[in-house]
Amino acid sequence: MNETKLSAISFHDLTLGYDRHPAVHHISGEVLRGDLLALVGPNGAGKSTLLKGIVGQLKPLSGSLSLDGLKSSDIAYLPQQIEIDRSFPITVFDAVAMGLWHDIGAWHGLNHERSLAVEEALYTLGLQDLGDRGVGALSGGQFQRVLFARLLLQNAAIILLDEPFRAIDTKTVEDLLHLIRRWHAEGRTIIAALHDLDQVRAHFPKTLLLAREMIVWGPTKQVLTAKHLAEARQLTEAWDEQAQVCERGETTSERISA
Amino acid sequence: MIHALTDPFVHFAFMRRALVGCFALSLSAPPVGVFLVLRRLSLMGDAMSHAILPGVAIGFLVAGLSVLAMSLGGFVAGIAVVLLAGVVTRSTMLREDASLAAFYLISLALGVLIVSVKGSSIDLLHVLFGTVLALDDAALILIAAVATFTMLTLAIIYRPLVLECFDPNFLSSVSQLSTPTHFLFLVLVVLNLVGGFQALGTLMVVGIMLLPAITARFWAQDISNMIVVAVGAAFAASLIGLLVSYYANLPSGPAIILTAGAGYLASTLIGVQGGLLWQLMPRRHLEA
Numbered sequence: 001m002n003e004t005k006l007s008a009i010s011f012h013d014l015t016l017g018y019d020r021h022p023a024v025h026h027i028s029g030e031v032l033r034g035d036l037l038a039l040v041g042p043n044g045a046g047k048s049t050l051l052k053g054i055v056g057q058l059k060p061l062s063g064s065l066s067l068d069g070l071k072s073s074d075i076a077y078l079p080q081q082i083e084i085d086r087s088f089p090i091t092v093f094d095a096v097a098m099g100l101w102h103d104i105g106a107w108h109g110l111n112h113e114r115s116l117a118v119e120e121a122l123y124t125l126g127l128q129d130l131g132d133r134g135v136g137a138l139s140g141g142q143f144q145r146v147l148f149a150r151l152l153l154q155n156a157a158i159i160l161l162d163e164p165f166r167a168i169d170t171k172t173v174e175d176l177l178h179l180i181r182r183w184h185a186e187g188r189t190i191i192a193a194l195h196d197l198d199q200v201r202a203h204f205p206k207t208l209l210l211a212r213e214m215i216v217w218g219p220t221k222q223v224l225t226a227k228h229l230a231e232a233r234q235l236t237e238a239w240d241e242q243a244q245v246c247e248r249g250e251t252t253s254e255r256i257s258a
Numbered sequence: 259m260i261h262a263l264t265d266p267f268v269h270f271a272f273m274r275r276a277l278v279g280c281f282a283l284s285l286s287a288p289p290v291g292v293f294l295v296l297r298r299l300s301l302m303g304d305a306m307s308h309a310i311l312p313g314v315a316i317g318f319l320v321a322g323l324s325v326l327a328m329s330l331g332g333f334v335a336g337i338a339v340v341l342l343a344g345v346v347t348r349s350t351m352l353r354e355d356a357s358l359a360a361f362y363l364i365s366l367a368l369g370v371l372i373v374s375v376k377g378s379s380i381d382l383l384h385v386l387f388g389t390v391l392a393l394d395d396a397a398l399i400l401i402a403a404v405a406t407f408t409m410l411t412l413a414i415i416y417r418p419l420v421l422e423c424f425d426p427n428f429l430s431s432v433s434q435l436s437t438p439t440h441f442l443f444l445v446l447v448v449l450n451l452v453g454g455f456q457a458l459g460t461l462m463v464v465g466i467m468l469l470p471a472i473t474a475r476f477w478a479q480d481i482s483n484m485i486v487v488a489v490g491a492a493f494a495a496s497l498i499g500l501l502v503s504y505y506a507n508l509p510s511g512p513a514i515i516l517t518a519g520a521g522y523l524a525s526t527l528i529g530v531q532g533g534l535l536w537q538l539m540p541r542r543h544l545e546a
Contacts, residue, residue, distance in 0.1 A: 055431055077431045088296060088424040089481045098421060101432040106417045134479050154432075 005032040008189040013063035016053040023049040038204035039193040047193035076156035093131040099153030121149040141172040161192040284492035286408035291471030303464040309339040309362040311369030325396040336448030397456040404453030465515035476529025
């Protein structure tokens with residue numbers, strides 16, 4: 001049945017990196033529309049880099065990446081939190097309402113209908129009583145809920161999540177996973193960089209195991225095997241100043257067809 | 259009592275002009291300052307006030323004490339520094355504060371060089387410390403124009419600017435407005451410094467930009483309220499500062515800035531958002 005599904009994102013021998021050093025090395029493959037895909041791999045494996053490449057924040061060093069029939073505005077991206085200024089004086093309601101950007105842009109106001117949509121998103125994430133609070137007064141879990149509420153409003157076809165459950169309690173993780181399953185059921189394409197393998201096994205049908213190189217990509221059960229994981233762990237976090245120019249043509253990675 | 263507050267302005271045209279000029283400046287500079295503070299670029303205002311010096315000096319050398327020439331020169335110098343720093347930041351690994359520091363120092367040294375080779379130190383003092391009690395029509399019109407342009411532009415770029423401060427990654431993921439917004443904002447910084455230098459001097463205009471903005475952080479929890487508080491604080495500092503300088507026979511620029519400074523110090527003590535006195539007062543904690 002997967003054969004009939006359209007592709008959403010395809011990688012063609014894609015290499016991404018910083019200052020000529022590859023962080024994601026020669027990846028090929030397709031993410032299909034409606035996929036719920038986990039990106040798994042050790043720290044430094046290139047998970048965040050791959051996501052940045054998909055949103056277009058990083059240009060490929062070689063190879064290419066294409067959004068098949070989709071625009072970059074169809075992507076909603078939740079980066080690792082670090083770069084958000086949480087001391088900024090903005091209310092929870094306003095922060096969430098920014099998710100309507102594609103609808104309201106820089107100048108349109110929030111009419112009644114849109115305000116209701118924001119309220120509904122707050123309610124879905126259990127934030128209905130915190131709308132008037134400043135974001136600085138929130139706990140880590142509550143703040144992550146705010147970001148998910150904003151994602152919900154973005155109403156995007158492709159949703160990219162970079163370690164969305166870091167330092168979040170189980171109850172919040174459950175609620176957020178529930179929302180992710182809802183998105184999956186709505187036919188959205190979701191890619192999440194994750195560390196918790198049990199979580200991946202329980203909730204993500206497909207997995208891409210990454211260790212700069214692509215180790216395997218396919219159904220989660222066949223990807224997360226002891227052999228593959230050991231292979232991924234052998235990744236040397238190589239930033240070799242004297243690294244030679246890479247001469248490789250075709251990718252040698254293995255792909256399990258679904 | 260009320261006469262003591264109004265008499266100086268009723269009787270003396272130069273006091274009225276000073277008040278109008280400072281009020282206009284108070285409408286535009288503090289909101290810009292609020293964004294500078296929130297972007298943790300507080301010290302950039304100071305750097306930029308130095309950066310416009312060579313332009314002002316060249317304007318002065320070419321056309322004497324002409325507001326237009328000096329302002330134009332200052333504006334060009336400020337924009338040049340901002341653009342060069344911006345280009346270096348976005349195309350190398352240097353962070354914005356580092357590249358700005360580099361260019362403003364070059365610019366400042368150039369300015370001091372020009373002034374000392376061609377002018378006298380009295381000219382330099384004039385440029386650095388302003389003459390709020392000698393605002394002519396041209397200066398008032400310039401300040402009013404800058405204030406009008408600033409408020410209109412801020413209204414237009416308000417939403418992307420807030421997002422650029424709060425979550426720049428998100429802004430660049432949903433729109434292309436990030437870079438133009440940033441540069442327009444820097445243009446506003448330069449414009450306000452240039453507009454204010456005639457009244458308060460290049461150094462102290464930074465005070466009217468930043469002190470009310472920093473003060474506002476102690477009173478408001480939301481950025482739009484912060485802007486309102488900052489403008490109010492700047493109005494109060496302008497009025498009180500001018501009166502103090504009139505009755506105590508003190509220079510007016512420093513009097514205004516010191517009044518704003520006093521407002522800031524008082525706010526650190528009694529401000530409702532984390533003022534020190536509130537923290538010291540033993541209050542029982544709440545149920546939830």
